[in-house]
Ligand SMILES: NC(=O)C1=CN([C@@H]2O[C@H](COP(=O)(O)OP(=O)(O)OC[C@H]3O[C@@H](n4cnc5c(N)ncnc54)[C@H](OP(=O)(O)O)[C@@H]3O)[C@@H](O)[C@H]2O)C=CC1
């Protein structure tokens with residue numbers, strides 16, 4: 353595959369190494385706004401850019417018929433618009449707040465635990481996410497996906513940052529050193545607690561998942577998720 357990388361920061365560089373190891377070519381690296389982009393030089397785009405630039409990056413690819421893998425967080429207020437533009441241009445799209453295989457299993461575990469806890473009113477759920485100090489968005493995209501997984505399976509109605517309440521999934525965001533990404537879900541009652549935790553040891557898992565998703569998407573039309581890629585549906 354010829355890949356266009358949108359965002360050539362920590363993730364872009366990690367994806368480049370892994371994609372080349374797997375026999376792919378990086379034929380464009382787009383790291384700044386309004387750069388002249390030769391859309392004919394790549395078959396698929398992988399976007400790990402910034403919350404402010406992701407929508408523009410993704411939809412300009414769709415308008416040139418290029419399928420996109422996006423892992424950028426913090427831009428999802430425009431997600432439905434991006435999906436429409438993908439479909440109008442008859443191309444392909446996978447977005448994931450977290451591409452690591454382990455986190456995608458963790459999403460399933462979270463939903464299953466939420467279903468079991470749904471009837472137990474004595475437990476309160478809360479979440480903690482810990483990331484490196486360069487992270488610009490809070491809470492993490494992964495924490496939002498986890499909160500949505502809880503809300504879909506319990507009476508919890510919304511999530512809030514650092515706010516407690518009966519129907520609220522409370523999320524606490526910590527920024528420490530160079531932590532790649534840790535997510536902890538805690539159900540606590542007066543008598544005990546149940547915790548599940550995912551710890552990324554480095555960024556390789558995110559990069560591998562994104563490249564696997566690109567290999568899976570190439571040649572397909574439509575909007576998919578990592579559940580489709582990993583056959584978890
Ligand atoms: N879904 C997942 O599995 C994962 C998602 N992420 C998410 O991916 C995103 C990137 O993370 P990370 O690589 O760590 O961040 P970095 O800050 O290291 O990289 C982002 C890069 O995007 C560049 N950029 C700025 N403006 C544009 C633009 N208009 N077009 C293209 N690129 C641009 C930045 O350039 P400059 O520095 O010059 O501004 C920078 O090099 C974040 O949203 C993060 O949350 C991260 C890890 C895993």
Ligand SMILES: O=C(O)C1=N[C@H](C(=O)O)C[C@H](O)C1
Pocket residue numbers: 425449450483487491492493494495532533534
């Ligand atoms: O910015 C990061 O680094 C990460 N961002 C993603 C998120 O917001 O969930 C995924 C991962 O946790 C690393």
